Amino acid sequence: EVQLVESGGGVVQPGGSLRLSCAASGFTFSDHYMDWVRQAPGKGLEWVGCSRNKARSYSTEYAASVKGRFTISRDDSKNSLYLQMNSLKTEDTAMYYCSSVTAGYWGQGTLVTVSS
Amino acid sequence: QSVLTQPPAASGTPGQRVTISCSGSSSNIGSNFVYWYQQLPGAAPKVLIYRNNQRPSGVPDRFSGSKSGTSASLAISGLRSEDESDFYCAAWDDSLSGRVFGGGTKLTVL
Numbered sequence: 001e002v003q004l005v006e007s008g009g010g011v012v013q014p015g016g017s018l019r020l021s022c023a024a025s026g027f028t029f030s031d032h033y034m035d036w037v038r039q040a041p042g043k044g045l046e047w048v049g050c051s052r053n054k055a056r057s058y059s060t061e062y063a064a065s066v067k068g069r070f071t072i073s074r075d076d077s078k079n080s081l082y083l084q085m086n087s088l089k090t091e092d093t094a095m096y097y098c099s100s101v102t103a104g105y106w107g108q109g110t111l112v113t114v115s116s
Numbered sequence: 117q118s119v120l121t122q123p124p125a126a127s128g129t130p131g132q133r134v135t136i137s138c139s140g141s142s143s144n145i146g147s148n149f150v151y152w153y154q155q156l157p158g159a160a161p162k163v164l165i166y167r168n169n170q171r172p173s174g175v176p177d178r179f180s181g182s183k184s185g186t187s188a189s190l191a192i193s194g195l196r197s198e199d200e201s202d203f204y205c206a207a208w209d210d211s212l213s214g215r216v217f218g219g220g221t222k223l224t225v226l
Contacts, residue, residue, distance in 0.1 A: 035215065037161075044118065044220040045153075045161065045204050061213050097160060101151065101206060101215060104163030104172055 002026035002105050004098045009110030016088050020110055022081040022098030027105065030054060030076040035101045036083045038094035039109075048072075048096070051081065066092075088114045119144060120205055122218035129226050133193040136221045138205030140186050144216055148208040150188040152181055155202045155220075164203075165190060192223075200225045 008020040020036075033056075036048040049062040051072045060072050071084040081098055095109040121139040128134040138150065152165035163172055165181035168188065180191045188207075192199055205218040 037217075044202075045155075045206075045217045047206075047215040047217060050215065063214055064212075102149070102166065104151075104166055106160045106162070108160050
């Protein structure tokens, strides 16, 4: 059974940092491109960024709204995906989902609240 | 303002057929696969359609996807009350070098 389990969410002050983790199981993680997608309360889905697989040199892409502040990394030996979030803003408040969008795998999400 | 355009709302009665549109451009839908997701209240998105018109195992054949040029559609036939949820389309955008989502369509079963 495919599972993606996010962790690391919480409440942080504006300007602060947070690191999200996603533990994958049930599929060959190293073969897949992996995404982070977020959803602000009551809003639609917003793509945050992605990490390509080893064959594509683990290259990353980011949405303009987070570029320069967020960093995606992965550890295939641990079947894990990470999202380092720096210089957080109130508008970053959202549920953050780990996903392989093209494979249709989604975690249940972890909530990040940026508030003073 | 989302890169992919969906109607914010759609509705139908039980048993009816409903279609949800997703309009994009040559850099996204026009040159890449389209995916459709269903999101029930309080739940994570679930894939309904991948690669324009493919259905994962377990998704009823009442759901179908199509693509023509820079637009795509999700059709739901034999509408059921449990279909009431939000639906999103998604595609890769070559110009943005990123994935783009539609703004979502809230389906109401009357």
